[in-house]
Amino acid sequence: MPERARFQVQFLADGHPFGGLHTASDDHNWHVHMNPMDLKGNLGKHIRCQVRPYWSGHAITSRPVISRNNYFAGIKIADINGNDINQIVVRKDAPEPTEIQLYSTIPVTMETHKIMFIPGLESQLSVTLRTESPGVAKTVVTSTCETIFLQRDWNQTAHKLFGSKPVKIQAVMDNARPSGRPNIPKLLYFTPIPAALGQSIWENYVLPAFQVTTVDVNTGICTSVTDPHLKTFDGRRFDILREFGEFVLTRSKYGEFEVRERHWSCSSSGVACNCGVAAREGPHILIVDLCHGNVDQLRKTKLQPRVYYRTTAITGTLPNGTYIHSDSTGKKYVLKFTSGAWVEARVNRYWGLDITVSVPSGYKKHMAGLCGNYDDQSDNDIVGSLPNFISNNKVTVEDSYFGRKLPCPLPLARTLQDFCYCNKTGEERFVCDYAKVVPDPTDLTNMKPVKPIITPQTCGKRKRRDIEDLMMSSDDVMEFDDYVYTPVVPTVRQPAVIKPRVVPGGPGDGPGRNVQAMGDLMLKAVSVDEVPVVLQPQEIRRICSEAIETSSISTLCKDLPGFDVSSTMEECISDIQLTNDITFAEAASDNMEDRCIQYASTLSSEKENVQKILRLRCPRQCSGQGRCDNGKCHCHAGFTAEDCSVRTDSIPSVFFRISGRAVQTRSCDALRRPCLTTRLQATGAFYRSSNLTCKIQHIVMTYNGHEFVESDVTTKNTKAEFVSFGEVICHIPSTVRSAVLAKPIAGQAVHVVVRLQISVSNDGVRFSNEVNLLVFNSKRVEYNSRTQSWEPKV
Secondary structure (H helix, E strand, C coil): CCCCEEEEEEEEECCEEEEEEEEECHHHCCCCCCCHHHHCCCCCEEEEEEEEEEECCCCCCCCCEECCCCEEECEEEEECCCCECCEEEEECCCCCCEEEEEEECCCCCCCCECCCCCCCCCCEEEEEEECCCCCCCCCEEECCCEEEEEHHHCECCCCEEECCCCEEEEECCCCCCCCCCCCEEEEEEECCCCCCCCCECCCCCCCCCEEEEEECCCCEEEEEECCCEEECCCCCEEECCCCCEEEEEEEECCCCEEEEEEEEECCCCCCEEEEEEEEEECCEEEEEECCCCCHHHHHCCCCCCEEEEEECCCCCCCCCCCEEEECCCCCEEEEECCCCCEEEEEEECCCEEEEEEEECHHHCCCEECCCCCCCCCHHHCCCCCHHHHHHHCEECHHHCCCCCCCCCCCCCCCCCCCEECCCCCCCCCCCEEHHHHCCCCCCCCCCEECCCEEEECCCCCCCHHHHHHHHHHCCCECCCCCCCCCCCCCCCCCCCCCCCEECCCCCCCCCCCEEEEECCEEEECCCCCCCCCCCCHHHHHHHHHHHHHCCCCHHHHHCCCCCCCHHHHHHHHHHHHHHCCCHHHHHHHHHHHHHHHHHHCCCCCCCHHHHHHHHCCCHHHHHHCEEEECCEEEECCCEECCCCCEECCCCCEEEEEECCEEECEEEEECCCCCCCEEEEEEECCCCCCCCCEEEEEEEEEEECCCCEEEEEEEEEEEECEEEECCEEEEECCHHHHHHHHCCCCCCCCCCEEEEEEEEEECCCCCCCCCEEEEEECCCCEEEECCCCEEEECC
């Protein structure tokens, strides 16, 4: 037999042989085919082959020749243009997420990825992503946690198999400031590919980690406090003072996000303060409102914030990622939206609301309104003269978000995609939602979700029937009360009267020195007798200085790099000069502390003074009636609640509010409402507590043929649901609804009214006065207002 040329072929993975020896000859057109299953354990490596020529019948003595081609077998990552990458940089102000693509350099076939055979099913490979690891900050989110490779998508020409869809990566809006920490590199991990139902070369294959570096960009922060002092996104300061009505704080140029504030008179001198804030994203509006009353009622604790959700959307429900949180006292609210924007509203019983607006850096250069342009240039925030600028941002009555009827139609929100933290849950699933883009919109310590009142709006496709169906779904759905907004001047007070009170002297003070206590603020008395005082400039400066400098965290705040204390001092002086009201000194102290804590929370927590400040971030600094320790108040004797604002012996006085009036009795028609919950408001204060309790005495009134008489009487305690310092929700036993809707049975009364006597207790022991809720079926009974009695319907 004549000698024939042969080639011995050995495959190498990163230089190491695998798969045994192969022979190439003219019998096979000089080709050698690798067994695809030999790639198991060798994926993610570069594949070459080495060849030794020889003659048949002779020993192999030639040196091997290694092929020049170097083929990567596995999965790679590319940018949206298909270029291979191993890292990306994501800016927080990027208008759109950054996209990456995964592709395989080898096909996925039934031969290489053997799964249980199902007729008509093609082979597919799933690659899962992990965005977190223990101890690593949450800095990025993704549009998906899984990429699917389908057999049919293999491109024979390009030798590539792209995943079914790209992965979008977005930075988490965590409110960190560039000065507070460096840009943070983040590694995305790919979980090992599990074994298929059979054999697969991909089993336990792991992709290399992929680095994503987030570039911090300042989140836009705008504030409007006291009467009101505004600070724009870019740091420009100005005052509005005596302008009443509704104003646009900020509005995106696309029109989908907007915040408005409303003013009332908060001083006998006619100074304006914030009384309401309405924040809108698309057709969804969240409102915290005091404007249905006046500042006198607020100061006497007879006015509570109304927390509303209004919408022109057909669903009438809050979208995912939009919510309201309140603190333990119901005096601080955070309104958070799917875009990452949030609004904070803080109730102060002396003047109204303080408002903070935060917009994600993706809104940079796309904002307008009183908060300015958000373009890092403060000199162009005010367009034209200040009076004209304020006037141009005033809203007409017809376009009000607080009025009975919303303007229609409202702009839609930008289409936002769900984003995910890709960690498996206990059920081995990945959960993606809007809220993952902004895990901590602001400091949510001691804050919990609040259930807003829903106020439906007939607009566009929504018909009256839609509203009726919506009202039947929840007792929290109600048509908007037609209250009258009147920013009246409060009653004349003697605000600068100083009542002397003897307290123990502190360091440097003699015993029994006269001081005025306001929280942890100590003001020296200017007179022993209770007389009106016209404060002089030097005295105003001294009062403001003491208010701010005696704050429990003042010294720490002064040492924070970039934190401005002087502006708070100037605002304090301006307020008291205008009003002659020293309570604005307490406002200055509170505002400085709030700003300081908010600012410190954006900085690196590794700094010692930042750690100390964050340990002192107790709710309302314990109202000056307790000691703050590591974020928790330890109240002095006689005080309770998480902010020590409530006396232990206080008992709230409860009532219903209907169309702006306080009433002791109201009714619920079980044909129009579920009648399973009711809201009670109070003079005094509720506070969030495990003992917050509703006592419900259940009295059944049945018609005996002549009149309604009381029969069964039962009492039940249920847990009250905290809404604010002046509002709770009581849950009504479902048996009440059943009693009034029960189908007639021979021998039983069909004309039934259930009277519920409801009282509330903060501690579960001492209960308030009782109010009456009458549950009825309007098909069977009616109330005769002339005789003030119930009558059966024939």
